[in-house]
Amino acid sequence: MALADPVVGSKSFAAVAINCAAKAGEWIKTKLGNYQQLDLKMSSHDLVTEVDKGSERLIRGLIGTHFPNHSFLGEEGVEPGPEASAKALEDVREAEYLWIVDPIDGTTNFVHGFPFFVVSIALAHRGEVILGVIYDPSKDELFIAEKGKGAYVHGKPIEVSKEDTLQSSLVATGFPAEQRYALPLNMKGIQHLAPKVRNIRSAGSAALHLAYVAAGRLSGFWEIGLNSWDLAAGALLIQESGGRVTDTEGAEYHLGVRNVVASNGRIHDDLIKELREAADNPS
Incomplete structure (x- = not known):
């Protein structure tokens, strides 16, 4: 896909994303242990604070300053629940340029002072993600990828792991906020996979x-x-570090994917196979 010139008003997309993530991350750190209001969204697992909302306003304002004609999809501007999320995405997914932002991914961790939360910023061009930035303020680690240009942390190239069996692999998952369908299904996957992998981690930030x-x-x-x-x-x-991302049926990633499998590519098919077996298990 041919892209428009990625420099507008002398600011590149990547430079703006990095600046937004860094400024939001720095501000979030100042609020650690000092938030004022805690609200529930879908469940007691799904939290939001005024810091989430403030981070999103900061990022939206900075992006709007440089790219006033771009569209914006942020978590805190969408009502809770899968239907609202799907509709919000559908309303903007054909935009020429769409910024997709999670102002704090790992809010529960932030609330408890557990240092595993990030700012996540992506830019899609006509539905295809062309830029991704994830900033971890606790460790001051900034991950960035541009389509076709590789992935980096602290300016150094990164690549996926070399493990080629589940037995030698450390994998991760989460505990979904939606408790009637998503959480039980994910728990079946954990129970099925735990004996087949080196170990499983769940640290609360997808x-x-x-x-x-x-x-x-x-x-x-x-x-x-x-x-x-x-x-x-x-x-x-x-994708830019050599790995693979699909849905749980093996279809390649797109913005509408909700049930995700991501890997170094080498264990991908085996991981999907085991997750299918877990889902099909009636117990």
Whole structure:
């Protein structure tokens, strides 16, 4: 796909995304342990604070300053629930340029002072993700990928892990906020996979798990019931570092994917196979 000139008003897309992520991350760190209001969204697992909302306003304002004609999809501007998320994406997915933002991925961790939360910013051009930035303010790690240009952390190229069996792989997942369908299905996957992999981690930020797959720190990740803002930046990071991202049926990633499998590519088919077996198990 031929892209328009990525420099508008002397600011590149990547430079703006990095600046937004860094400024939002720095501000979020100042609020650690100092948020004022905690609200529930879908469930007691699904939290939001005024810091999430403030981070999104900051990012939206900075992007709007440089690219006033671009569209914007942020988590805090969408009502909770899969139907609202799908509609919000459908309303903007054909935009020429669409910024997809999770102002704090890992809000529960942020609330408890557990240092595993990130700012996730992606840019899609006519539905295809062309830029992804994930910033971890606790470790001051910034992951970035541009379509066709590779993936980097601290300016150094990253690549996926070399493990080629589930038995040798460290994988990650999450505990979905939606408790009637997504959480039970994900739990079946955990129970089925735990004896077949080296170990399973769940640290509460899908975006950072994806960044860790891209950096070779995890060999795989799956989760049920995620949203475009959870996945867009991390999916590009993995693709640009040599890995693979699909839905749980094996169809290649697109912005509408909610049930995701991401890996170094080498264990991908085996991971999908085991997750299918888990889902089909009636117990």
